[in-house]
Amino acid sequence: MGHRGRRSRKKKKKRTPESQTLCHESIFVELRRWLKERGFRSKLLIPAHFSDTGRGLMATSPIAANEMLISLPEQCLLTTSTVLRSYLGEYIKRWQPPVSPLLALCAFLIAERHAGSLSKWKPYIDVLPQTYTCPAYFTDDVISLLPTGLRTKALDQRERVWELHSSAVAFFASLQPLLHEPAETVFSHDALRWAWCSVNTRTVYMKHPQSPYLSTEKDNYALAPYLDLLNHCPQVQVTAGFNQASRCYEIRSVQGCRKFHQAFICYGPHDNQRLLLDYGFVAPGNPHSVVYVDLGTLKLCLDDRDKQLPQKFLFLKEHDFLMNLTFGLDGPSWRLMTALRLLSLKPEQYASWKTVLLGAAVSKDREEGATQAALKLCKILLEESSMALKRLSLLKEGADSYLTEELSVVEFLRREEQVILGHSQKLLCLQRQPLPCQPSSEQNQAG
Template identity: 35%
Template sequence: MRRLGRTNRTRRKKRTNKPVIDCSEEIVSLSKWMKRESKSHGFKWRSMLYPANFLDTGRGMMTRETLRPGDVIVSIPQHLLITLETVLSSNIGDLIKRQKLKLSSQQLLSLFLLSERNKGDNSYWHPYIDTLPKSHTTVGYFSARELTLFPPKLRKAAESRISDIKQAYCEVKEFHSGETIQYEDFLWAWFCVNSRSVFYRSARSEFVREDGNHLALAPYLDLLNHSTEAQVEAGFNEKTGSYEIRTHNNYRKYSQVFISYGSHDNGHLLVEYGFTLPDNPNDALTVDYDVVMEAAKSLNVSYTEKKQDVIQTNNLHRKLACTVEGLSWNLLMIIQILAMDWTELQNWKNVLKGSVISPRNERLSRNIARVFLAQYLHQNQELVNKFPPFSSRTRMENLIFSIVQTERDILHLTWTSVT
């Protein structure tokens, strides 16, 4: 399965097994602009990385040198960062100050991007804005029907995220000289910021909402793709006056260099960034404690009140999940406790040793697991049945299906482990 989403977005040229340097007009213009503007401020622009097209990910960044742990892979001068100071010192900033608005950093950066995009070639930031995607595959772009294809918990998270974005839009849509900002335009800018911003702590301002988000945009740097295996150290270096990323991985010459967005499962990656990864080690299917309890009660387990007291007092009912390795530790613990007879319950801490409590307990534990797994498998199959045939699916439907299929694979592997 190939990676879907942002990193597979535009290049449908004939591919080879080797990366191909990206010589598109917008990338060439960006590189020339970065070099010219760095020199004008006394910086020597030299990047170890070239934008290139890769067989498995589409556009990414290729190293032209062997990289070792500790090497700085990209360094962006401060004046080429779009920070909150950049926004507040612009025409948009003047409007915000006159109207005495107090907005989030993401709202501010989004408004700035829209303003600069509207300037076209007259914008100082045009070479950067021209490299931004024209559309996204993030959650704000899914139709109401496509949202019904999401697994229930992910659909709830997606709908909550959409609600937050609409609220953010309502707060700013009329501010621009009385001219209404279109939601589609705001959505584009919002997800450009959401998927490309870096952590950057700006000075406090009466016009910036303190929400814990410290964001900036870093041209060129945001061409780097995400990998679960990437280990990096990133931040603003006061000594060099640049935002730097330092790798802790080894990279061969001409290989793709990655950064990490964090330890996220595919559901989070799709909702926030618009792509999924094959074989994502962070993928898991969350199991509801109430569903486990219902499964146990359906098998007429005894002393449920006492067992629930033990489970909840020791916080064993949290972080219940299935992964490719089977039942999570907490989930395994609680089904063994639920399967205990009265004598075993008096020494319930024996489950922490990882040993089999008794053959009877082992059988009942597996039966409890099979009951709630069957329920999740049924729900998953109902979702699978909603999808059109592969040849008829949209790009969005394929992204969602990859998550539904991953959950199905996890459930089957877990089922095998308890039978």
């Protein structure tokens, strides 16, 4: 029994990611002291570094199912109400047109970071990342390595930050009386990008009443010090929200957590493209991961001699069948195969268009045509992914630590893409049997 016990412990240790407590580090000592002054005294979770996820929170004792994971008092939360009560409040209240809730929070973070040791929020500012791996930070070279649809969204994100900064230059200049340096230096584009990413990647959802001093954009932001050290895990379930009775932001763990293991939360059922875009990371083993098929790629697998293609695309668009066309580990999605079935129909099968959208199969040869188109899509996407990985490998040579981190996230996404497409190829080939089907070299590489 003893021998089996040792083997069991060894196996268990091998499966459990290594962790190292960070409690002794000065920034976390100061953060805990600062939070204690504001009413947070729980010692159930402590900061630690984990070999698989980096910085996170570790349970110091077992957490039962549906037990409270963390309860953060309202005084610890950074919201627009906090900003309006601060020294920035009078400047925001008299500015016209009113600034957005997002800009108000960004301006406060920048001002507090600039204040340094004089900042009342210094313990929190000190634990925030110095930079992020969100697309807002990506260069053109890195963005060009992303899948087509994500590339467009990444460019949009980067452009939104530029536009926000450009539109706020005059407001930032009005804050000059608070500063010892030129406002354009303190509230630079780099500073706003850092603050924007801090807010967008770390806030929890908390609905606030409409302020007459802010624009009419929705104000659902709340930065939650310490709580935002909790990492995302797609398999975890939690309940979260602001408790009006206790005046605390509370998170309960549905499954619970073992002692000395990392405590996780779930941001939602997001695929890795969404996680990279919104939070700047990817999740290994994400069951929600898919490969998206954009319209341009979809057209590459079709017979351009089909004169009905424009009408077919219009029909699919009218019925919302040109969005969310994907491949997953379980093969092409129902929406994708339905779109391909309709696009493969012959002119004399016009009457079948509507029934195809309801899931009907028209004929054996049209099913074969849709499957062939799906296989062609796999091949096109795999080739595109392989080319991106080759260019990524070249960029890695001589890259600094920041660029290496960005490239590693993109590389993970691309390799996951190859695995998904490889599985989809195998499943589609099985559907075509007994017809011969030779896996491509990209599939073998993905496997």
